[in-house]
Amino acid sequence: MDLPPDVPRLRAGDRFALRPWQLSDLGLVREASDDDYIPQITTIPYPYTDAAGTAFVERQWQRPVTGAGYPFVIVRTEDSGPVPVGSVGLWLRDHAQGRASVGYWVVNSARGQGAAAAALSAVTSWGLGELRIPRLELYAEPWNTASLRTAERAGFEREGLLRSWQRVGAERRDMFMYSMIRTPR
Numbered sequence: 737m738d739l740p741p742d743v744p745r746l747r748a749g750d751r752f753a754l755r756p757w758q759l760s761d762l763g764l765v766r767e768a769s770d771d772d773y774i775p776q777i778t779t780i781p782y783p784y785t786d787a788a789g790t791a792f793v794e795r796q797w798q799r800p801v802t803g804a805g806y807p808f809v810i811v812r813t814e815d816s817g818p819v820p821v822g823s824v825g826l827w828l829r830d831h832a833q834g835r836a837s838v839g840y841w842v843v844n845s846a847r848g849q850g851a852a853a854a855a856l857s858a859v860t861s862w863g864l865g866e867l868r869i870p871r872l873e874l875y876a877e878p879w880n881t882a883s884l885r886t887a888e889r890a891g892f893e894r895e896g897l898l899r900s901w902q903r904v905g906a907e908r909r910d911m912f913m914y915s916m917i918r919t920p921r
Contacts, residue, residue: 739800739803739828739831739867740800741800741801742756742800743755743756743757743800743806743807743808744806744862746808746858746859746862747858748810748851748854748855748857748858749850749854749857749858751812751813751814751849751850751851751854752810752811752812752813752821752850752851752854752855752858753810753811753813753818754808754809754810754811754824754855754858754859755808755809755811756796756797756807756808756809757793757796757797757807757808757809758793758809759790759793761793761809761820762786762789762790762793763820764809764820764821764822764823764843765780765781765784765789765792765793766784766789767843767844767845768780768822768823768841768843769781769782769783769784769789770784771841771843771844774841774843776904776905777839777841777902777904778823778839778841779792779795780792799825803828803831804827804828804829805825805826805827805828805829805836806825806826806828806859807823807825808823808824808825808855808859809822809823810822810823810824810840810842810851810852810854810855812846812849812851819846821842821843821845821846821849821851822840822841822842822843822846822851822852822855823840823841824838824839824840824852824855824856824858824859825838825839825840825859826838826859826862826863826867826872827839831869834869834870834871835869835870835871835872835873836863836869836871836872836873837872837873837874837875838856838859838860838863838872838873838874839874839875840852840855840856840883840886847882852882852883852886853886853889853890856874856886856887856890857890857891860872860890860891860892860916864916864918865918868918869918870917870918871915871916871917871918872892872915872916873913873914873915874887874892874913874914874915875898875901875902875911875912875913875914876911876912876914877904877909877910877911877912878897878910878911878912884912887914888914890916891916892914892915892916893914893915893916894912894913894914895913895914895915896912896913897910897911897912897913898910898911898912898913901913
């Protein structure tokens with residue numbers, strides 16, 4: 737299947753939606769930049785400046801064009817207007833091998849509301865279903881119990897511990913690998 741050239745809009749449960757990044761999301765980038773962890777595991781700029789935030793959003797626009805993947809903004813829809821609360825992405829580095837990875841983050845002010853689980857479930861359904869990717873993987877540090885619960889809530893299964901798998905900040909860190917496999921129809 738040919739991959740779509742643009743980031744689609746997806747429903748993520750009853751309270752959230754996923755959409756492409758916009759320059760109006762600079763407030764979300766600023767809040768994420770202030771987080772102790774998000775800038776260490778993503779390309780969110782730290783320290784934040786408007787120029788760095790704008791460059792970050794513009795890089796997100798290029799990811800589907802270059803085949804790198806699909807970055808989404810998680811938006812809470814039940815407010816008086818949609819409020820961006822985080823991000824989820826489907827990354828295609830290993831797409832030729834029949835697998836892709838997913839990752840997510842939610843800013844501190846919106847944690848504990850189910851945004852990450854709803855977003856992960858929506859992206860997973862889209863990736864396995866419409867895109868027909870055979871295998872999705874995600875990685876989370878063993879101490880990050882909220883992320884581990886999110887992965888399991890979305891139906892991912894823990895496969896094992898990858899020792900010294902990823903650089904986080906200045907250190908190499910262990911990661912649990914989770915996966916979900918597309919079942920034949």
